[in-house]
Amino acid sequence: METSTADLPAPSALDATAEHEPELHPKVRIGQYSDAGPKLHNQDALAMQIPDGPLLRTKGIVAALADGLSTAGAAREAAESCVLGFISDYYATPALWSIPRSAQRVLEALNRWLCRQTLAGESHLCTLSLLILRSRTAHLFQVGDSRIWRLRNDKLECLTRDHSRMIGENRQVLTRVMGGDTRLDVDYSSTDLQVGDIYLLTTDGIHGFLSRSRMQGIVRGCEAPDVIAQTLVEAALANGSDDNLSCQVLRVDGLPDASADETLKQRGSLPLPPPLSPGMKVDGFTVKRELYASVRSHLYLVENEEGKRSVLKTPSVNLEDDRDALERFVMEGWVGSRLRNPHLLHALPLPDNPSCLYQHLEFIDGVTLQQWLREHPDAAVEEKLYLADQLLNGVRALHRADVVHGDLKPDNIMVDTRGLVRIVDFGSCHCRGMEQHTSSIPLGTRHYSAPELVDGETPSEQSDLFSAAVIIHEMLTGTLPWQGRYEKAGHKPLPALQTVNAFVPLWINNVLQIGLQRHPRQRFADAAEFRDALRRPVRASKPAKDNSINELRLWKGASLVLVMLLLISVSLNQ
Numbered sequence: 340m341e342t343s344t345a346d347l348p349a350p351s352a353l354d355a356t357a358e359h360e361p362e363l364h365p366k367v368r369i370g371q372y373s374d375a376g377p378k379l380h381n382q383d384a385l386a387m388q389i390p391d392g393p394l395l396r397t398k399g400i401v402a403a404l405a406d407g408l409s410t411a412g413a414a415r416e417a418a419e420s421c422v423l424g425f426i427s428d429y430y431a432t433p434a435l436w437s438i439p440r441s442a443q444r445v446l447e448a449l450n451r452w453l454c455r456q457t458l459a460g461e462s463h464l465c466t467l468s469l470l471i472l473r474s475r476t477a478h479l480f481q482v483g484d485s486r487i488w489r490l491r492n493d494k495l496e497c498l499t500r501d502h503s504r505m506i507g508e509n510r511q512v513l514t515r516v517m518g519g520d521t522r523l524d525v526d527y528s529s530t531d532l533q534v535g536d537i538y539l540l541t542t543d544g545i546h547g548f549l550s551r552s553r554m555q556g557i558v559r560g561c562e563a564p565d566v567i568a569q570t571l572v573e574a575a576l577a578n579g580s581d582d583n584l585s586c587q588v589l590r591v592d593g594l595p596d597a598s599a600d601e602t603l604k605q606r607g608s609l610p611l612p613p614p615l616s617p618g619m620k621v622d623g624f625t626v627k628r629e630l631y632a633s634v635r636s637h638l639y640l641v642e643n644e645e646g647k648r649s650v651l652k653t654p655s656v657n658l659e660d661d662r663d664a665l666e667r668f669v670m671e672g673w674v675g676s677r678l679r680n681p682h683l684l685h686a687l688p689l690p691d692n693p694s695c696l697y698q699h700l701e702f703i704d705g706v707t708l709q710q711w712l713r714e715h716p717d718a719a720v721e722e723k724l725y726l727a728d729q730l731l732n733g734v735r736a737l738h739r740a741d742v743v744h745g746d747l748k749p750d751n752i753m754v755d756t757r758g759l760v761r762i763v764d765f766g767s768c769h770c771r772g773m774e775q776h777t778s779s780i781p782l783g784t785r786h787y788s789a790p791e792l793v794d795g796e797t798p799s800e801q802s803d804l805f806s807a808a809v810i811i812h813e814m815l816t817g818t819l820p821w822q823g824r825y826e827k828a829g830h831k832p833l834p835a836l837q838t839v840n841a842f843v844p845l846w847i848n849n850v851l852q853i854g855l856q857r858h859p860r861q862r863f864a865d866a867a868e869f870r871d872a873l874r875r876p877v878r879a880s881k882p883a884k885d886n887s888i889n890e891l892r893l894w895k896g897a898s899l900v901l902v903m904l905l906l907i908s909v910s911l912n913q
Contacts (some may be wrong), residue, residue: 364395365472365532366593369402370565373585374572376544382407383542383585384418384465388426397677398430399438399473402587404540405465406485408516412461417453421467421517424449433741438471438478439527446480446517446525453518463518468499468540470587472532475594481526483516486546488539488554489530495555499526536591537564541571544582548575564588612653612695615639621697622690624651635664635766640702649687652698665696671765672698674742682733684753684763703763705755712749712814720815720842727811728870729760734807735866737762738800743769745798747806748787749813769798786823790857793825801859804869808854808862811873812836815843820855847873 369389375381384405390398403422407414425445432441446467453463466483479487484501502515515524537558546554549571557574561567568586575584612621614637619626624641630650631638635658639651652672658664675686675698687699706714708726715722730752737744744751745767753761785793789805792798812820816839821831833852836843850872856862863869 364389364400364595365475365591366595367400367472368564368590368592369588370563370568371402371585371587372565372568372572374576374583376576376584377581378409378583380415381583382409382414382418382465383544383583384415384422385540385585385587386422386426387587387589388430390430394430396473398432398441399471399478400589401426401429402470402538402540402589404468404485404542404585404587405517406483406542406544406583406585408462408464408466408513410462411464411518413456413463414465417456417463417465417518420453420463421449421465424452425467425469433739436741438473442469442471442478442480443525443527446482447523450517450523451521454521457518464516465518466513466542467517470538470540470589472538472589472591475532477530477532477536477538479526479528479530482523483513485540485542488541490537490539490555490558491533491535493555493559495551495558497551498528498530502526532591532594534591534594537567538589538591539567539571540587542583542585544580544584545571545575545586547582548578548580564590609693609696611656611659612697614656615651615653621651622694624649626651636668648702650700650702652700654696667766668696668698670770671768674765674768674770675700678737678740678742678765680733680736682729682760682762683736684761684765703753703755703761705753705759705761707750708752708754708760708810708814709749711754712817720840720844723814724873726754726758726760727807727814727873730762730807730810731866731870731873733760733762734803735870738803738866741770743798743800744803744806745769746784746787747803747810748784749810752810767798786819789859790825791859799859800865801862804854804862804866805856805859807866807869808851812851812855815847816840820851825855825857846875 369387371385371387373381373383373385384407385403387400387402389395389400403425405418405421407416407418411417425442428445428448429441432444436444453465456463466485467480468483468485468487469478469480470487471478471480477489479498481487481499482502484503485499486497486501487499488495488497490496503511503513505511513519517523539554539558553574554571557570558567561570565588567588571586572584615621615626615629617626617628621641624643627640627642627648629637630640633655635655637653637655639653640648641651642648654665654668658668672686675684676688678685684703685701687701689699711726712718734744734747742765744762744765746764747762751762751764753763755761787806787809789802792802796802809820812818816836818839820833833848833855835848836851837845837848850869853872854862854869863872
């Protein structure tokens, strides 16, 4: 692949961006160079990407380098597909996924594609080295014998290990490549960033023909990253390299303010605020009144110096010695700050140096769904179904961000003065990709929790859909399905909603029957499917039957037949 910088801003442009948004990414200078060497074709591929806007904060800067295996018929295509495919798909992963999770998912998908291409025709095999710089951390991913290096304090160190072994005295073979096996094993590591660090990515056409000390001297002797890359390539060629040669260079000139993972660690050590009362001030916010209080948290209406209203959510003093609960509180704020949807509560920016632990939330002028239902006992079914439609849109947005709410109930759903439904309270959320910060303890509310959560299973998208179905049933009838005894779900038909509310359309019965199935796999596949079923006045598909029940009926029937045959045999023998 020819060296391309189409996706790279000029160093001066990058520096200017960093001055305006220093908190988004490390300030770096970049360069890369590739040469076919003595070979007819260049089967290396390399690319860098510095995204715009929020992706800088959530996904970081990516450098990708691949070396197609010369023995593979489609080596160049494999290398190009890995580099370009990874950059494209990595930035499309959910913002709340961790970097290791995002990269692993994309790499696995790319590897499966390469394997399918190999089975269909020519071999698609290549090495791959990835470097991702986000916040104050470097993330490294390695498959094959390309390498990632770091120059720190004038000392060059290789940060990866080659996946290769010697056969005989002179032959070296790779033990791990992209496209070589449907099961992909990726080396992953991370390290801190320091100002002055220089990172290199090289193919074996360079490091196979230059000693570490020679490479170190070149890197120390050059300032500009693109000059470093080109000089390394030319030096390896002069030293007899008989392979394609590619190099990428990233020089760290500045670091951003701590964010993301650092925030989770640092804010968790802040002191708890005392109980607040009207007139008290916290970091420029004036407390107007208390909105809500529970054993877990308190909500206060506040105003800033410009008179704009918002909400401070503080952990209860009862949680002072409960580290897990405080970590969940910090996680809740982190999740809320990354969600952007009209049906989800928005978390607002915090002051630069908060004096204590709290969340800053938008103020929703409205009431809970529970209160709305009490205030509108005669609301039309169409109006309630419209609220249900909005609720499922909000659930869909959560799940698309790979967040499971875990505690959907009428008290955690707001209806504002415009009739807009808003899902609030992410204190029980389960965020894949950040499992280390989520709780394994069930935190939902019993009457709205799916049966599998009561049995100790991990919250899932389908458990949220069960809770949504319970809420919609309560909205339409004023009662819980099966009076809250969900062990009957899937074993006993749902009583017709029309016996309580004659205005409920008939097809809603079957829709909720599916949503309230005991087994998650028998419910709707996602919130969009649930929402669409509620919208259409047609008969929904019949829920799948429980195989265990069918098997039980089969054996009962078989046993009855055997008993009858035995009786007949006895009577004939008498």
